[in-house]
Amino acid sequence: MKIGVSIYSYGGDLHCRKMTVHDCIKHAASVGCDGVELISDQHFPDWPHTSPVVFKEMRKFIEGLGLKVSCFSTYLLYALRYNRPQTRAEVVQEALKQITMANLLGAEFIRPIHLADTKQDLISIMKECVPALQDNNIKWVQEVHSPFPPDYFNEVLDAVNSPLVRLLPDFSLWQTQGMPSEYSSMDVSTFEQLMPYVAYCHGKAHVFNEKGEEPNTPYQKLIQILKDHKYAGYVTAEYEGWMMREADSKQIVKTHTDLIKKYVN
C-alpha cells in the first residue's frame, strides 16, 4: 500500500499565505510519503488558464524530491456561467483539457468532480474521455463522498466498464462526525462492497486526539479491509479541519501520516 499526502491538508496555511505550495510539497516529502495529490483550483496559479510550463516545472520539482504526483484533483463546474448550465460538450472539452494537464504533471490518477444532472450524463462524459485516458496513461477516479451513499456510483462504473475509470472512496463515508452536514456514519462493512471498484482512497480527517487517532473515523478497520483485499494503491491523507479551526498544518500532516503508517505497516 502506498501513502500519499494531499496538499489540500495545508489549506489553512495556504489560504492565509503562511506557506506556499512548494513549502507544502517539501514538507510532505519530509514526513515520508510516496506521492502528493494536488488540487487544480488551490495549487496552480491562474487556474483554469495555467500555463503548461507550470505543470511541467511542478512535476520536475516533485520528482526531484523523490515523490510522485499521486492524483490531480479537479472540478468540472456545472454552473460556470451565470445564465445557463454547461453543455455536455463543454464539460467534455474541459475534462479532456484537465486530463492533458494531469499528463504534463505526471499524475497517475485524475479526480474530476462533476455534479451532473443525471448519471447518464456522467456515464457519457466518462465514456468520451476513455480514449484520452488511455493516450495519457491516466485513470479517472470517481470520488464518492458523504452524504452520498457508498454505492452511489457503482452503476456508473459498471456502465462505463473500463479499467481506466475506477472509484475513490473518501473516509468521510464512515465518519461519525466531520464537516457539519457532511458525514454519513455508514457501517464499515459497506466498504467491503466497494472494493472491486477501488483504485485510490482519501484518508479524511478533521481532528486528532492526544494519541494521534482520528476519533470519528475508523482508520484501523478501514485499512484492515484494504489489507484483506491486498490493495496496493494509495491511502492519501486529506485533512480538512483547517476549515473549522486554526491548526499547524505541518504538525497535523505529520500526525496524520503517522496514523496511516501505523495501520498500513
Add this chain to the structure above:
Amino acid sequence: MTEREIQELYRVNKEEKEEESNALTQMVQDFANRDTFPTCLIEKVRDEEDKIIGYTIDFISFFYTAQPVSAFPNIIVRVNNREFKPDALALIVDGQMIPMKTAKTIHSIWVGFGQINQIFIDARAIEEGFLKEENKVSVTFELRMTMAKFMPFPPLTVKKIMKAG
C-alpha cells in the same frame, strides 16, 4: 438513489439538521472573519496626474476553491454605515478592473484560492473628510454556487475596523 433523491438528501439534511447547517455556515463565517481582509487598509488609488480616483480594500475569497468572478454576483460594501451603490464599485482581479454591475456575467476571469484581490470604491462616492483614521467596514458577499445548482449558500458578512492609508 436517483439524482432527485440526492437533491432531497441535501434538502433534508439542511432542514432536519438545522443545527448542523448553521454550524456549517458558522464555520465558513469564522474562516471568512479570519482571512478575508489580509491588510484591513483602505488605500488611495491615484491616476497619472496624482489625482485620487478611488479607494481599494484588499480581499481574499473565503471559498475553498478558485471561482469565476460571476460566483460573486453581488458584494455590498458599507463604510461608516454608508452603503455604496453598485455603480460606485468594482472588483480588481489580477489588475483587471471589473465593474460590479457586470461582474456577475464574467466566467473567464477567476478569483484564485488565497489570491489577493481588491474591492474598488469610486472616489466620486466618497467626499473629503468621510474617511477617518479608523473606519467601520462591513462587506456582504453573495456567493453563487458553480459546482451544482442545488447547493445554495447564504450571504456572508465580514466586519472589520480598517485604517485609511
